[in-house]
Amino acid sequence: MVAVVDGADALVRALRDFGVERHTPVAIALAIGTGGTVAGLATERGLVAAGGSTDDVVAWVAATEREVHPRWVWWSREPASVLARHDVRLGACWDLGAVHRVIHGGWRVDEVRIWCAVQGLDRRDAPVSGQLDLGAGDAGDGPHPAVRADGHLRAEWVEGSWRDDADAAARWAQLALQVHRRQLHRLGELDVAGDPMALARSESAAEILCAELELDGLPVDVTVADGLITSLAGPRAGSEANAVEQRAARDAEVLRHVPGLGTFDLRNPADVKAMLRRAGIDVPDTRAWRLEAMREAHPVVDALLQWRKAERIATTFGHGWLDQHVGVDGRLRGAWSSTDGAAGRMTAQAGLHNLPAELRPAVRADPGWVFVQADLGQIEPRVLAAVSGDRGLVQATTADDLYRPVADRLRVERPIAKVAVLAAMYGQTSGTAGQALQGMERAYPVAMQYLRDADRAGREARELRTFGGRLIPMYDTVAERDHDPDEAIDDRSVSAALAARGRYARNATVQGAAAELFKAWAATVRARLVGTGARIVLCLHDELIVHAPEAEADRVAATVTTCLDEASGRWFRGSGVRFVTDVQVVQSWADAKG
DNA sequence: GATTTCACGTA
DNA sequence: CGTACGTGAAATCC
Numbered sequence: 001m002v003a004v005v006d007g008a009d010a011l012v013r014a015l016r017d018f019g020v021e022r023h024t025p026v027a028i029a030l031a032i033g034t035g036g037t038v039a040g041l042a043t044e045r046g047l048v049a050a051g052g053s054t055d056d057v058v059a060w061v062a063a064t065e066r067e068v069h070p071r072w073v074w075w076s077r078e079p080a081s082v083l084a085r086h087d088v089r090l091g092a093c094w095d096l097g098a099v100h101r102v103i104h105g106g107w108r109v110d111e112v113r114i115w116c117a118v119q120g121l122d123r124r125d126a127p128v129s130g131q132l133d134l135g136a137g138d139a140g141d142g143p144h145p146a147v148r149a150d151g152h153l154r155a156e157w158v159e160g161s162w163r164d165d166a167d168a169a170a171r172w173a174q175l176a177l178q179v180h181r182r183q184l185h186r187l188g189e190l191d192v193a194g195d196p197m198a199l200a201r202s203e204s205a206a207e208i209l210c211a212e213l214e215l216d217g218l219p220v221d222v223t224v225a226d227g228l229i230t231s232l233a234g235p236r237a238g239s240e241a242n243a244v245e246q247r248a249a250r251d252a253e254v255l256r257h258v259p260g261l262g263t264f265d266l267r268n269p270a271d272v273k274a275m276l277r278r279a280g281i282d283v284p285d286t287r288a289w290r291l292e293a294m295r296e297a298h299p300v301v302d303a304l305l306q307w308r309k310a311e312r313i314a315t316t317f318g319h320g321w322l323d324q325h326v327g328v329d330g331r332l333r334g335a336w337s338s339t340d341g342a343a344g345r346m347t348a349q350a351g352l353h354n355l356p357a358e359l360r361p362a363v364r365a366d367p368g369w370v371f372v373q374a375d376l377g378q379i380e381p382r383v384l385a386a387v388s389g390d391r392g393l394v395q396a397t398t399a400d401d402l403y404r405p406v407a408d409r410l411r412v413e414r415p416i417a418k419v420a421v422l423a424a425m426y427g428q429t430s431g432t433a434g435q436a437l438q439g440m441e442r443a444y445p446v447a448m449q450y451l452r453d454a455d456r457a458g459r460e461a462r463e464l465r466t467f468g469g470r471l472i473p474m475y476d477t478v479a480e481r482d483h484d485p486d487e488a489i490d491d492r493s494v495s496a497a498l499a500a501r502g503r504y505a506r507n508a509t510v511q512g513a514a515a516e517l518f519k520a521w522a523a524t525v526r527a528r529l530v531g532t533g534a535r536i537v538l539c540l541h542d543e544l545i546v547h548a549p550e551a552e553a554d555r556v557a558a559t560v561t562t563c564l565d566e567a568s569g570r571w572f573r574g575s576g577v578r579f580v581t582d583v584q585v586v587q588s589w590a591d592a593k594g
Numbered sequence: 595g596a597t598t599t600c601a602c603g604t605a
Numbered sequence: 606c607g608t609a610c611g612t613g614a615a616a617t618c619c
Contacts (some may be wrong), residue, residue: 267614269600287601312602316612340610345605347610354604354611426607433607499606507608511605541605541609 002047002170008063011041011050015068018045022067027094027180029073029173030061033163036082040162040169042073042177049166058086065090073173073180075111077207084208084215089530095204096176098338099183102196102203105471107341115153115175118182127155145171187469193387196469198570199516203338203470205523206346209536210336212526217331218352218363218537219547225322225362232358233314250314254307257300266307276300317351317359325350332363338519342504343512344470346519346539353540363589365547370585372534372556373592375543376518376564377580378402381421383514386572387467388450392443397578410439424451425510427503451506458505459498466512468571472505517571517579518542524563529556545589553585 003014029042036054072093097109146157162168187196237243264275334350385393396405407417420436534548
């Protein structure tokens with residue numbers, strides 16, 4: 001049954017006919033077509049097809065949000081982007097792609113992968129675009145117009161043939177609802193200590209957050225940015241010839257320290273290595289940390305390191321970067337991914353996640369606005385305490401500075417304790433960490449056992465999930481080496497690869513759980529800020545920046561703190577672990593003191 | 595033209 | 606012989 005509607009009241013009325021009452025907990029699938037002029041909704045009892053102007057359709061969805069406040073189910077974040085562009089920010093959602101990544105790991109996702117996974121189909125058999133859809137799998141009408149008799153999605157539907165047709169959009173939404181049911185079932189089967197359902201919800205919310213981060217952007221004062229870049233890398237080049245001239249001038253500052261030794265391309269590491277050797281400095285590579293120790297050996301080293309710094313700004317974060325990624329409205333925008341390939345951290349492009357500290361003064365709140373900047377303190381060891389349940393480590397989290405009680409327990413200085421804890425989590429065995437690790441083993445055996453189990457799972461390429469239930473993908477680097485005929489497979493390289501996998505798995509369990517907590521926190525903050533002027537404008541692994549009107553600053557700061565308690569309470573229910581955040585209200589990112 | 599290597603910024 | 610990511614330049618592969 002498909003109800004065709006042409007207004008907000010009609011839409012809500014149609015939903016009521018399907019048993020969806022005001023504020024009943026219900027999932028409604030949503031597909032929004034071309035330009036937002038077409039929307040299809042699906043409930044368990046019936047479908048709704050809506051068509052009109054973009055403003056109309058957006059308004060109808062917004063009305064449904066107000067009236068029903070459902071959990072919106074969609075294939076991907078696209079509807080959230082469309083709605084956000086029209087300033088409609090929804091509350092709860094279920095993103096099939098995000099949940100797919102939880103269940104199956106990795107970051108690549110599309111409708112075909114999602115569908116094949118829940119239907120138990122082989123993706124390689126799926127029809128591809130351009131192929132005539134007349135194969136054996138296509139005999140007669142199936143139960144759904146988008147699904148072939150062999151169970152695969154029809155290529156033209158995957159490509160978006162439904163987008164101009166409200167009725168078809170409703171059918172597309174119907175499939176989303178079907179996938180949602182299957183994902184719920186699959187999550188219910190997972191055997192993990194955490195709460196996969198809660199993870200699915202917060203990972204879904206992170207997708208909306210990404211859509212909004214892409215739209216809103218990070219406030220940047222272009223004038224300040226321009227000044228900083230100019231002081232660090234020189235003025236904006238007026239022409240290509242001018243740019244070449246500037247580069248040559250920068251290079252000359254280094255090369256003048258090695259007169260008569262030949263000419264070297266500073267952008268070519270092999271050339272740089274040769275240059276240094278001529279100057280009497282022999283290094284295996286020319287990395288900064290290695291050259292740092294050689295600063296005194298020859299003046300060219302210091303000049304080179306300074307050159308590298310300026311070159312970095314000039315090439316990656318120079319005027320070109322500013323022009324390309326910062327809009328005329330003073331917003332730095334890049335694509336956001338809610339999940340990286342390994343542990344599930346958020347990633348961002350356009351330099352949002354690796355902006356050099358020197359440029360942070362340019363990240364400024366608008367006049368009359370402020371940044372509420374918050375970061376999680378010592379998140380990884382606290383998360384380790386929670387996921388492992390090590391009572392001693394849990395006890396240590398009651399301190400503002402977790403490393404203090406750990407140091408007391410290990411009977412070492414605080415810096416040693418810190419190194420020991422980090423070494424355990426990262427799988428480091430060399431250096432000064434080795435000795436302190438012995439103490440860790442005695443003091444926190446449960447946490448250490450947890451890490452060792454992860455390490456072993458990684459070495460053995462066994463399936464491993466984070467506390468919340470995300471599958472950690474295992475890349476079989478040993479097998480990959482087998483395919484390289486040039487490389488001898490000696491025992492050393494095999495054991496090195498195994499050790500690397502162990503470290504990867506060890507770290508991914510901790511980093512992954514931390515990423516999940518962070519996203520749950522960010523999602524909670526986001527939900528709490530809907531309806532206010534404040535917006536999350538940056539997520540940086542353990543740090544959150546909210547752009548807020550000055551008058552709302554204190555309230556937002558309190559919200560950020562409260563939301564951490566809420567999120568961690570849901571995440572690590574009853575773990576007794578204390579999570580802490582340092583919240584600051586600042587005008588510029590550079591003013592936030594770590 | 596696409597992929598790999600080196601380097602370096604962030605957490 | 607601590608992990609992850611994105612980016613740019615040059616070398617390298619095809």
